[in-house]
Amino acid sequence: MSILFNESDGVFFLNTPKSTYIIRVVDNKYLSHGGWVKRISSWSGQCVMPLYGRAFAPVPQELCGRIEYSLDVQPQEFPGYGHGDCRDSAVEVLSADGTTVTDLYYNGYRIYKGKKPLEGLPATFCKEDEAETLEIDLLDKVSGLAVTLSYTVWNKYDVICRSVSAKHTGSSLELYKGKPLVLRRLMSASLDFTGSRYRMIQLSGSWGHERHAIVRDLTSGIQKIQSRRNASSHQQNPFIALEEYDATEDSGTVYGFSFVYSGSFCAEVEVDQYNMSRVLMGLNPDTFEWKLNEGESFTAPEVVMVYSDQGLGQMSRTYHDLYRNNLCRGNWKNKPRPVVINNWEATYFDFNAEKLFALADTAAKEGMELMVLDDGWFGHRDDDTTSLGDWYVYKDKLPGGIEEISEGIRKRGLKFGLWFEPEMVSPDSDLYRAHPDWVLQIKDRDFCLGRNQRGLDLSRKDVVDYLIEVMDNMLGSGLIDYIKWDFNRTLTEIASTMQSPENQMKVGHLYYLGLYKLMEHVTQKYPDVLFESCSGGGGRFDPALLYYMSQCWTSDNTDALSRVAIQMGTSIVYPASSMSCHVSAVPNHQTGRVTSLNQRGHCAMAGAFGYELDLNKLEEAELAEIKEQVATYKRIRDTVQYGDLYRYECPWNTRAPNETGSFGAWSNVSKDKSQCVFTVIWTYAEAHAEITVIKLRGLDPDATYNVQGPKEFFDNVKISGEELMNVGLYVSPHPHLKGSLQLILEKI
Numbered sequence: 040m041s042i043l044f045n046e047s048d049g050v051f052f053l054n055t056p057k058s059t060y061i062i063r064v065v066d067n068k069y070l071s072h073g074g075w076v077k078r079i080s081s082w083s084g085q086c087v088m089p090l091y092g093r094a095f096a097p098v099p100q101e102l103c104g105r106i107e108y109s110l111d112v113q114p115q116e117f118p119g120y121g122h123g124d125c126r127d128s129a130v131e132v133l134s135a136d137g138t139t140v141t142d143l144y145y146n147g148y149r150i151y152k153g154k155k156p157l158e159g160l161p162a163t164f165c166k167e168d169e170a171e172t173l174e175i176d177l178l179d180k181v182s183g184l185a186v187t188l189s190y191t192v193w194n195k196y197d198v199i200c201r202s203v204s205a206k207h208t209g210s211s212l213e214l215y216k217g218k219p220l221v222l223r224r225l226m227s228a229s230l231d232f233t234g235s236r237y238r239m240i241q242l243s244g245s246w247g248h249e250r251h252a253i254v255r256d257l258t259s260g261i262q263k264i265q266s267r268r269n270a271s272s273h274q275q276n277p278f279i280a281l282e283e284y285d286a287t288e289d290s291g292t293v294y295g296f297s298f299v300y301s302g303s304f305c306a307e308v309e310v311d312q313y314n315m316s317r318v319l320m321g322l323n324p325d326t327f328e329w330k331l332n333e334g335e336s337f338t339a340p341e342v343v344m345v346y347s348d349q350g351l352g353q354m355s356r357t358y359h360d361l362y363r364n365n366l367c368r369g370n371w372k373n374k375p376r377p378v379v380i381n382n383w384e385a386t387y388f389d390f391n392a393e394k395l396f397a398l399a400d401t402a403a404k405e406g407m408e409l410m411v412l413d414d415g416w417f418g419h420r421d422d423d424t425t426s427l428g429d430w431y432v433y434k435d436k437l438p439g440g441i442e443e444i445s446e447g448i449r450k451r452g453l454k455f456g457l458w459f460e461p462e463m464v465s466p467d468s469d470l471y472r473a474h475p476d477w478v479l480q481i482k483d484r485d486f487c488l489g490r491n492q493r494g495l496d497l498s499r500k501d502v503v504d505y506l507i508e509v510m511d512n513m514l515g516s517g518l519i520d521y522i523k524w525d526f527n528r529t530l531t532e533i534a535s536t537m538q539s540p541e542n543q544m545k546v547g548h549l550y551y552l553g554l555y556k557l558m559e560h561v562t563q564k565y566p567d568v569l570f571e572s573c574s575g576g577g578g579r580f581d582p583a584l585l586y587y588m589s590q591c592w593t594s595d596n597t598d599a600l601s602r603v604a605i606q607m608g609t610s611i612v613y614p615a616s617s618m619s620c621h622v623s624a625v626p627n628h629q630t631g632r633v634t635s636l637n638q639r640g641h642c643a644m645a646g647a648f649g650y651e652l653d654l655n656k657l658e659e660a661e662l663a664e665i666k667e668q669v670a671t672y673k674r675i676r677d678t679v680q681y682g683d684l685y686r687y688e689c690p691w692n693t694r695a696p697n698e699t700g701s702f703g704a705w706s707n708v709s710k711d712k713s714q715c716v717f718t719v720i721w722t723y724a725e726a727h728a729e730i731t732v733i734k735l736r737g738l739d740p741d742a743t744y745n746v747q748g749p750k751e752f753f754d755n756v757k758i759s760g761e762e763l764m765n766v767g768l769y770v771s772p773h774p775h776l777k778g779s780l781q782l783i784l785e786k787i
């Protein structure tokens with residue numbers, strides 16, 4: 040049993056394999072947080088926040104007869120607003136009395152095996168014997184607001200998944216009876232740490248520069264990341280971690296918080312006057328409001344919390360395993376992902392059947408397995424100014440239609456994939472002309488275009504139904520093996536012609552409920568199709584979309600050196616199988632930089648691998664190298680996609696900056712430890728550079744490995760796992776390496 044309730048002390052213990060999460064019911068009224076700590080087997084009840092009287096601390100009069108007990112001083116489990124706790128709250132509700140004061144009392148609990156789905160929302164899932172769930176009820180007696188906190192505790196992982204629902208249960212008091220409540224804030228997780236000696240890690244950036252890890256010390260006040268773009272965003276990923284000061288990549292305590300949602304969110308840590316740190320994560324209260332009439336309820340999306348006592352690396356590996364096994368779905372979730380050739384950077388909008396087949400011919404000879412026809416095949420789209428929404432074939436460009444292209448590509452031995460951007464519409468399109476009311480908009484206000492397009496109003500049922508029909512028509516043909524689902528602008532004027540003014544603040548979230556319904560339909564009906572999400576690269580690389588589409592285009596920036604930081608940052612939460620990574624042409628189209636094919640190949644092999652360049656413009660020698668890369672990837676892809684990741688040097692590594700300039704180094708180790716792929720990419724190489732020793736991790740110490748690398752280095756040498764891990768490999772950016780080193784280690 041992973042969840043225990045000690046009735047006499049009023050304490051819940053949530054035990055993962057290595058951690059214990061403690062919740063205290065104080066005097067049968069308030070829910071206090073007792074710590075998330077290394078696992079304990081007994082509890083004296085003495086190690087709790089003492090009741091010191093604190094100057095200026097507001098004390099609820101009804102409470103416990105203890106004048107020292109202030110909600111402002113004690114660690115809370117799910118703090119409300121205005122009744123003592125003056126820190127940021129987890130819940131805020133406008134009641135009929137015109138205030139947002141809440142006073143949530145403990146009102147019972149349930150424990151059950153397994154985990155319930157969150158209706159209409161993506162979430163992790165499990166079999167009954169994989170986890171246990173605790174639900175705790177809270178009630179604000181005055182307004183009738185009931186809150187249910189849900190904690191799923193996993194048997195195998197150091198993971199607790201949290202979600203919250205709020206219900207208007209009605210009030211018998213005259214002022215409140217029959218009146219609605221307005222939810223202004225309902226955070227999915229709230230966690231009070233008794234201390235502030237933590238570093239906060241966030242994944243931040245911009246288009247072409249996504250998920251760069253930023254590490255900072257916590258300090259007094261609020262440190263917050265958020266998105267108000269109605270997308271999880273390029274700018275901030277819905278993730279933060281807190282690591283203790285002595286934590287490293289491999290040791291020390293780290294707590295991860297990952298929000299399973301694709302829209303606007305916020306995550307903050309408030310360090311208060313006594314250096315306690317409150318983590319809050321959930322729907323962004325700035326962009327959200329939800330009216331609840333009596334009897335109505337609202338469920339907020341899930342936060343996945345990971346505990347690691349072996350540093351950031353173990354936290355990442357836990358997320359990878361959980362997300363691969365208990366979040367991703369579809370028949371591709373555990374299958375080797377195909378090597379892709381995508382025509383985007385090869386042709387952009389300028390293609391025809393002949394060019395596509397020429398590309399497919401070469402791709403097939405190189406051993407590639409799936410060809411994606413990207414943007415430009417529909418309406419009359421020759422650039423990004425038109426035709427989104429007109430999902431019928433551009434006959435002037437492709438007179439034989441998708442049938443000819445799909446059949447032609449399949450005949451050449453490749454699977455066929457197609458690009459869509461279903462959530463968008465171009466003002467120059469038949470769809471927009473027929474349904475101008477179908478876009479997000481505010482009557483009488485000017486609107487913003489982004490990449491010349493507008494966002495469809497997916498809060499409307501008719502729009503979602505229409506898109507279901509469109510996707511069914513395309514996928515029902517059986518011609519498509521893969522879909523790239525793009526989303527290329529920040530949404531603005533987030534309002535709907537269908538909603539009354541008092542409900543407009545719901546539209547952002549309703550949009551995602553509509554999108555999730557659409558994606559649920561499409562992905563469940565066509566489980567054999569491989570779905571890849573995309574948003575101008577990685578603008579919606581979040582766990583919620585992984586629930587539907589098990590891979591995502593990592594970034595529009597395909598420069599190998601830029602990609603080191605992007606991919607290593609992404610790997611903090613997301614598994615390699617979900618990171619789509621392609622080799623592109625040089626000079627790189629985004630940075631103008633020239634990198635070696637070696638570097639480009641080794642870097643892209645860190646994820647779901649592919650190419651997007653005109654293979655027919657390459658020299659024979661380059662094609663030969665690519666053929667070798669494809670063959671190598673096929674040999675290592677199970678290990679990369681489904682093994683364990685160990686990071687050694689990261690571009691953000693402030694703990695041990697390397698002096699050779701800068702490099703990224705990581706290894707992927709198969710679950711049975713029989714194969715290991717070790718990669719180093721030098722993002723800056725110095726002549727006569729320092730030699731760095733990297734002690735490998737995750738190998739079998741008792742085994743001997745055959746180590747195969749470039750001829751000059753490790754040409755099929757035999758080394759024990761113990762030596763590789765305890766003595767380590769000596770690496771430096773020798774010119775022969777052309778900027779990167781890949782070693783394949785195989786157990787003999």
Ligand code: DGJ
Binds near residue numbers: 525527
């Ligand atoms: C943005 C994507 O990230 C690119 O890969 C490409 O599909 C373009 N959109 C097409 O418009």
